[in-house]
Amino acid sequence: EVQLVESGGGLVEPGGSLRLSCAASGFTFTNAWMNWVRQAPGKGLEWVGRIRSQDKGGRADYAASVKGRFTISRDDSKNTLFLEMNSLKDEDTAVYYCTTDPDYCGGGVCYSGLDFWGQGALVTVSS
Amino acid sequence: SYELTQPPSVSVSPGQTARITCSGDALPKQYAFWYQQKAGQAPVLVIYKDSERSSGIPERFSGSSSGTTVTLTISGVQAEDEADYYCQSTDISGTYRVFGGGTKLTVL
Numbered sequence: 001e002v003q004l005v006e007s008g009g010g011l012v013e014p015g016g017s018l019r020l021s022c023a024a025s026g027f028t029f030t031n032a033w034m035n036w037v038r039q040a041p042g043k044g045l046e047w048v049g050r051i052r053s054q055d056k057g058g059r060a061d062y063a064a065s066v067k068g069r070f071t072i073s074r075d076d077s078k079n080t081l082f083l084e085m086n087s088l089k090d091e092d093t094a095v096y097y098c099t100t101d102p103d104y105c106g107g108g109v110c111y112s113g114l115d116f117w118g119q120g121a122l123v124t125v126s127s
Numbered sequence: 128s129y130e131l132t133q134p135p136s137v138s139v140s141p142g143q144t145a146r147i148t149c150s151g152d153a154l155p156k157q158y159a160f161w162y163q164q165k166a167g168q169a170p171v172l173v174i175y176k177d178s179e180r181s182s183g184i185p186e187r188f189s190g191s192s193s194g195t196t197v198t199l200t201i202s203g204v205q206a207e208d209e210a211d212y213y214c215q216s217t218d219i220s221g222t223y224r225v226f227g228g229g230t231k232l233t234v235l
């Protein structure tokens with residue numbers, strides 16, 4: 001059974017920092033390209049960023065709204081994805097989901113249509 | 128930055144056909160993906176690579192592409208299809224993913 005279990009959400013003051021974790025199991029995490037997606041209360045989905053598999057360079061790319069403040073990383077030895085969030089703003093308040101990319105090639109295999117999501121971690125930025 | 132444009136809402140009666148469009152300049156070159164999100168739940172991928180139906184998704188869901196517009200079609204809409212639908216794709220370079228603003232499907 002595939003599982004993505006997020007942790008680390010909570011309340012933080014503006015300008016503060018928080019780190020989210022996403023523990024993966026049930027699929028080949030090492031090959032996976034992983035995304036962070038967020039949803040502010042009552043709003044639509046917003047792509048935050050994506051990290052490639054290590055064999056594809058392990059590079060992370062970010063939405064303009066978080067670039068320079070957020071950092072995505074991964075520990076393949078622990079099948080865990082991270083989102084480090086710094087200089088948090090009120091508008092970063094959202095539910096944050098980790099999710100597999102729906103179309104990628106990693107470890108010599110191409111995957112299309114994978115659709116695994118975490119349960120979501122609520123991040124509230126407020127004084 | 129790159130944007131995908133969806134209508135905010137679509138309304139249909141049960142049994143009718145719902146069509147939800149998504150427009151973006153890079154869509155002729157980049158695949159589109161469609162997600163369904165029901166209230167209080169995580170999104171579910173219904174269509175990938177423009178027109179491939181995800182596992183477990185009913186046959187009444189289909190996707191198509193024409194130029195800079197992709198379309199999600201739901202034939203014979205059922206009450207359970209009432210949800211928010213989001214298209215997703217990437218910019219022309221394939222680097223940055225983006226979601227459309229979402230379309231609320233109301234089944235009258």
